[in-house]
Amino acid sequence: MPDEVDLEILRELAKDARLSMREIARRLDKSTPTVSRRVKRMEEAGLIQGYSVVTAGLEALPEPDREPWRCSHCAGRIRGVATVRSVGDVERPFCCPVCAELFKDRYVRLDEGIE
Numbered sequence: 001m002p003d004e005v006d007l008e009i010l011r012e013l014a015k016d017a018r019l020s021m022r023e024i025a026r027r028l029d030k031s032t033p034t035v036s037r038r039v040k041r042m043e044e045a046g047l048i049q050g051y052s053v054v055t056a057g058l059e060a061l062p063e064p065d066r067e068p069w070r071c072s073h074c075a076g077r078i079r080g081v082a083t084v085r086s087v088g089d090v091e092r093p094f095c096c097p098v099c100a101e102l103f104k105d106r107y108v109r110l111d112e113g114i115e
Helices: 004-015 021-028 032-044 097-111
Strands: 083-087 090-094
Touching: 004 021, 004 032, 021 032, 083 097, 090 097
Parallel strands: none
Antiparallel strands: 083 090
16 A cells, blocks of 8 residues: 555656656655655556656547557557657657657658659
């Protein structure tokens, strides 16, 4: 069961899941190892099941609950947070920044008639 410190950590992560352990510790006046240990414990216990990003204007992307997200370049299943890039006025999900750049490079070459 989470205690008050765990709940404070969760509140900070809910505001911004990209915060570093050091920043959370600073905000809560706790040590960085304490925050890191508590976050790891909550992840292992399943209290924290992942981190996500909130975006706007991505209606064309599949809902994660309905079908698995697939990388637009390698077609691999996307686990965790997708790398989203706008390619040709369409926002597309990628499993990593490398796939995003490879896809974008190929798209540019095709658009220019090189391939």
